[in-house]
Amino acid sequence: MVNVRILDNGTLSFEGIEPPLFEILQHITKAAESSDPDVEARFYPMPADEADEVCQDWKAYIQPELYAEFQASREAVDADLRRGKKKADGTAAFVIPPPHMDHWLSALNQARLALAELHHFTEKDMGRAPGDPDDPREYALIQLNIYATMQEWLISTLD
DSSP states (O other): OOEEEEOTTSOEEEEEEOHHHHHHHHTHHHHHTOOOHHHHHHHSOOOTTOOHHHHHHIIIIIHHHHHHHHHHHHHHHHHHHHTOEEOTTSOEEEEEOGGGHHHHHHHHHHHHHHHHHHTTOOHHHHTSOOOOTTSHHHHHHHHHHHHHHHHHHHHHHHO
16 A cells, blocks of 8 residues: 655655556656657647747747756656665655656646557546556556546645
């Protein structure tokens, strides 16, 4: 059972994470780093019904900034997870320092959007229990559900 504590300095401490769950968490950044054109279009949508000049400006000025912010979030999450520790009982532990909370929310959202786009998940898919974890699409649905749950939990913690 995962034990989550908020430390005095606002750091979130996660302990008792079973290996399969820790592995899924370690795939947050990988899931979010897709270069699939559909995922890219989802992450960086062009302004709708705008003049070509506006779209060019958006691509030149806004998109690179978004890309850098997304990359910084993935790097912060990856660093937090790499600093995690495996315990003698086989479980893992890691912490999320307060300055990384927004990075976690961003990276989790990126991973969820990418997984949903890559696997063409519908609302019906999102509302059902995942099946066989050996099936790549079902494993992706497991990831998506875990990332959504963690994102919701982090949001409620920040409130």
